[in-house]
Amino acid sequence: MASPKVVVVFGATGRQGGSVARALVKDGQFTVRAITRHGDSEKAKELEKEGCDVVVADLDDKPSVVEAMRGAYGVFLVTNYWEDMDEEREFIEGKNAVDAAIECGIEHLVYSGLEDAKELCGYSVPCFDGKGRVEEYIRSCGLPYTIVRLSFYMGNVFNYFVPKKQEDGSFHLEIPMEGHPLYMVCVREVGPIIVCIFGDPGEYAGRTLGLSSEQLTVDEMAQQMTECLGVEVNNGNVPLSEFCKLNIPGIDVYCAMFKYFQSDLYKRDIELTRKLNPEWSTFREWLARNKEALLAAMNQ
Template sequence: MSHSNQPIVVFGATGQQGGSVAKALLKAGWPVIAVVREPASAKSAALRDAGVELVQGSYSDTDAIRTAMRGAYGVFSVQQSAPSGEVSDEEEVRAGIMIADLAVACGIAHLVYSSGGAVRETPTGMSHFDTKMRIEAHIRALPIRATIVRPAAFIDMLVMPGFGLDRGQFNFFMRPDQSMQLLAVEDIGKFVEPVFADPVRFGGQTFEIASDSVTGNELEALFSQAAGRPIVYARFADDVLKESAFLARLTALMDDGLLAGNADLATLQDINPAMMSVREWLAGAGREPFLKALEAAGSWDYDRG
């Protein structure tokens, strides 16, 4: 495997994916540069304290991005998407394309783009995934070594409000006997760092990343054990799906096999032997947020994106 003393530029380093990648890169000895909007924020300060070089700028600040990329070896690119409520679909696509184009212009040796697990080379009919399809297509046409990772749904999202844990139940996309691949956010960087470290193996590749696969029935058992009381699993009710076009489309993608996930877990375990299962997440990093979710009533705005 190769290793470079040149830095990796990480976008989204104050968020989930970029934060996971920055942490893994630092642990492996890579210099890391992060493009941040607010260098004085608590999250930016934590990055600086960990050894990350900060460059102030936004996704539209080409001068700041060029400054960050100058002399860098690689770039990890991830963008906010429309469901965040902060950007439009077109803004996401523009940012993804612009970062890729600047990586070429700045002589970056290896670009890693984080897409989405349900993305394919043809449209899914959901803008949340089809924006990423457009960015992927642009990257593949560029004269740069690039790797595209497609993360599965995050294990961490299971404890978001609105799925029913506070009512002793859990509602999600799969049928009770249907399996779905999930990914611990902590593992994202543990897959991405080896990609940068072995460009010959991973350059030009597109692959899904996940860290576990569970059925609805298995989630019921895991959540019940973690809660110390019964948590009943059920797929979203038909009336809920009728009221939410967003949920209905995602559930349809689950049945089509796209949202269910097709990652090669055996190969991924070779890349990251310590990848985290749902059980391990519930016993570790997820323990506190899970217990909070059991007590926190709330709703999630499903009709986003």
Template sequence: MASTEPKTVVIFGATGIQGGSVAKALLSDPITARQFKVRAVTRDPTKPAAKALIAQGADVGDLEDKESLNSILTGAHALFLVTNFFETYDAALEKRQGKNVADIAKKLGIKHFIWSSLPSISKIFSYQVSNNKFTAAAHFDGKAAVDEYIQSLSIPSTVVRLGIYVDVLLDFIAPLPTNPLSYGLCFPGTSNWKTTLPIIDPSADLGKFIKIVLLNPDKTIGQSYNLAEKYYTLDKVSSILQQRGLKIAPIPVELETFKSGLAAKGVPEFFQTTMEHIIQYIIEYGYFGGEGIDAGLELVNEALTSLEDSCKTNSKIGELINQQ
């Protein structure tokens, strides 16, 4: 007779955007709430959200400490893992963290490892700079290397790759103090406004995907899914922002101007170059390297959040409107 005890799902980064969405979805859905027990793990116990979660019984996990991981994953049925490159801008560290979790998952016999990854740009697109080929975006390739490592260990797993966050689009917005418009949606080049971007509101929607992945292991183990609500052109993004009340238009800029804008926002110099290469890759090959999002969309049985709806509730966009 099958056990009726709920199966423990460990969610790493439970106070973050992705992990928080997954935890909320599993806890708020009556079906998953009966079938799964959430074991939330936070990386930084000093954050206010983490303190609140710890008070509710969450664990503190160090992705660099295998003993800590062993303790957290003991007794678990499944796990969701996302690592945060932007905490350190260290792709090698991020890759090591993913492999650490994989090693312990293999040792303990975890039945379903769900890994939040990105496409391997180096396999899709190579750059030639000073006659030396190099990896365009180390954090993309670092995550993709963890895909391969998990597979090499024969861990039952599902890989998800998220499209572009709604908030990331805001990094392309710059004020235009000498222009009748308030803002420009700045993008390198003059003919790329029809470039399509797969956009997702991860806080609202990632959990909708992951709970279906967990509920259907026979279908989803061994698979990878590209997750987004829809593809949008930059023209369409600008139009939606205008409808929201933002005085904005697409503005083509020189590459160096674009990088200077990133520098003004505190982006490290090496990552300015990385962003340059990612954009070139997207223009030539598409964000998912030519793959679509249909398989991911077929998973969900709930409505996803459109860019229009995300813009209505996004506080950062509200702040930009108020500053016009």
């Protein structure tokens, strides 16, 4: 009996890569080679216990990436703009991985990309555009590929978008969408979709898939939070122009991103997403699972 094919998973200690690595192990069709820069980290040790082969490599170091891919069938690649907020570095890291995949004869590359917003709408969205450049490079190389594009993470309401407590005890959800609906995903559930893609390359190779479990306005999000959390949450109705005045790291990038989120050019395919993973959580289901932790974050 032939040994299971090897899939190399980059970003394996992060949310996306970790979800993919665990889903592939659970599925059992593939052996998972989990890539990290820090093989002695607790997250890396957890992956090892769960059945992954943990390998140390760095996307800034192409020779280490080539060694990590040798003998593998497929690669799941995710690049991280937010690590140092450098679009050019993100592109170079992605290019290093693609070049290594070609050198190693990888039969299927799945890249977690995003569209080149500058090309589409004429203004730069750095956290998108570097990934968009990697996408174009992948398409130009003749390497068998599938590109997946995620949308706004539900978990973002734990950080910059945690509802803010008001003097009357209610909360304001301040996401600057100005009435436009927002595509959303639970990023920790992307793994089963990637399993489907690797399991059926004939169906998904050469395609770019925009993923979202649902699309809600901030009013709808606030209403569901009120119902699920048992506290009053209202839309803070923050205009994008006011949001852009906040003194937080990366605010210019966030402003460009939400401008793009509001445009008609930003599209995701909810029907296809549900086909690939019928169990991907709605916002209401995600809230129910994370109720206590979210309430704690809101009341800090």
